[in-house]
Amino acid sequence: MEDKFGLGVDIGGSHITTAIVNLNRHRILEHTRFRESVNSKGTANAITEDWLKAIRKSLSLAPVAVTRIGIAMPGPFDYENGVSLIKGNDKYESLYGINIKQVLSDHLSVPLSRICFSNDAGCFLKGELFSNPDDNCRRAIGITLGTGLGTARFKNEYAEDANLWCRPFLDSIAEEYISTRWFLNRFYQLTGKKTTGVKSLAALYDTDASVPVIFNEFAENLGRFLSEFIKEEDPEVIVLGGNIARASRFFLTNLEARLQKENLSVPIRIASLGEDAPVLGAVI
Structure with a gap:
């Protein structure tokens, strides 16, 4: 069976990362990966042009025509129809109400049916789980530990944002106790004394x-x-995942206990x- 290829895209708050992916082997083709800065406060045209520039770079290096384009996108977003609902987040506000799927389809001459949007937190979890195509995990949860608290769930081959950062927790919400901010405040x-981040804290x-x-x-x-x-x-x-997970040797044993x-x-994978x-x- 011939290998099939797709284009994977990650839209961040200030960047876009694109790469061609071998869909049979679940592997990124290294020479097709591009990361470009994006001004998320720019006009809709400026933002989509930046995205298209990176997308076209990767597509130009695909060994064969890609069968689909998958895009990891932060919410709120109408993932099924490809319409941005981002508002009040100080990023990508100029895209509110725009059918991004249609815009990309028109500019790339790719059928709408071959463009798929998914939540970025869910994509993180799915990508980690299935970097090995032989991994047959059916249910999983993902935690992104960094500036904020990201949560995702995977079940029946579908990954989504669990959106638990604001869950009531102790005297406030979960993110207030499980984030870089908590480490800095507690120190x-x-x-x-003040410190710049968890990495500098771990060095002490x-x-x-x-x-x-x-x-x-x-850990508690x-x-x-x-x-x-x-x-x-x-x-x-x-x-x-996330920056705090890089310091896992300082808390993982106590977390498991x-x-x-x-x-x-439940096994914990970094x-x-x-x-x-x-x-x-x-x-x-």
């Missing part, structure tokens, strides 16, 4: 006694949040694909 509360792990305490508290917070998510979704695996207290022993995950997940 300041305990030491009166062996020299500042407050840092292990902070990571232990984070994340474990408490995850326990409810696990009970709701019954996943076969959990995928942790916290879950074990509730007899929850995301490994970076920005390739949503590109892959958008089109496979």
Whole structure:
């Protein structure tokens, strides 16, 4: 059987990443990957022109004509019809109400049926799960730990944004306790000092006694949040991504122990694909 190829696209708040994907092997063709800056506050025409420039670069290097184009897009968005509903987010507001699918179809001469939009959080999870085409996972949850808290669920071959960042949690909402912001605030509360991010905080792990305490508290917070998510979704695996996950060696053991207290022993996988995950997940 001949290999088939698709175009994967990830739309970020200030960039677009595109690449040709081997659909049989679930692999990105490295020489076809492009990442371009986008002014998300620009006009609709300027934004779509930036997108089209990157898309055309990748398409020009496809070994054969692509069978479909998959696009990972932040919400709110009408994914089925390809219409932007983004408003009040200080990004891509000029696209509100525009049928992006039709615009791309017209400019690329690609049938509407071959262009598919999906939620970016869901694409991240799907991409991580299916970077191995032999992986037959049926249910999974994904957590993106960074500036904010991203959540996704995968079930019956469909991935979507779980949108749990604003779930009531302790004295506020989940994102207030499970994000970079929490780390920085907690470090300041305990030491009166400021730091720039979780990476710089982790570098102090062996020299500042407050840092292990902070990571232990984070493991407790994340474990408490995850326990409810696990009970709701019954996943076969959990995928942790985002910048905070890169410091997982400082909290993963305690996180697993916290879950074990509730007899929850779901395998935890640290995301490994970076920005390739949503590109892959958008089109496979």
